[in-house]
Amino acid sequence: MLDHVRTEALFVSDLQRSQDPTVQVIRDAITTTVSRLGEHGCAELVAQEFGEHPDCAIGRMRWARSAVRLAFAA
Structure with missing residues (x-):
């Protein structure tokens, strides 16, 4: 799975x-979400959030990006 997905x-x-998730919790959340929504479903919801709440979405995307880097550092 690619990092952007x-x-x-x-x-x-x-x-x-705020839950201060562990690496494993981050990985599990990603797997569960992709299984539930699919790659395209995730992308659609990201676009919707940026359209409706751009001020909040930026901070969440920054956190998500850094958490993925941490969880999948090789």
């Missing part, structure tokens, strides 16, 4: 930054 999946997942 992982990032979008984490962005639209129910996981919150």
Whole structure:
């Protein structure tokens, strides 16, 4: 799975930054979200959030991107 798909999946997942999730929790949230929505479904919800709440979406996307880098660092 590509990092941009992982990032979008984490962005639209129910996981919150305030939960201080572990690497495994981040990975599980991504897998669950992609299984539930599919890659295209995740992308659609990201676009919707940026359209409706751009001020909040930017911060969440930054968090999602850095969390994916941490969770999948090799």
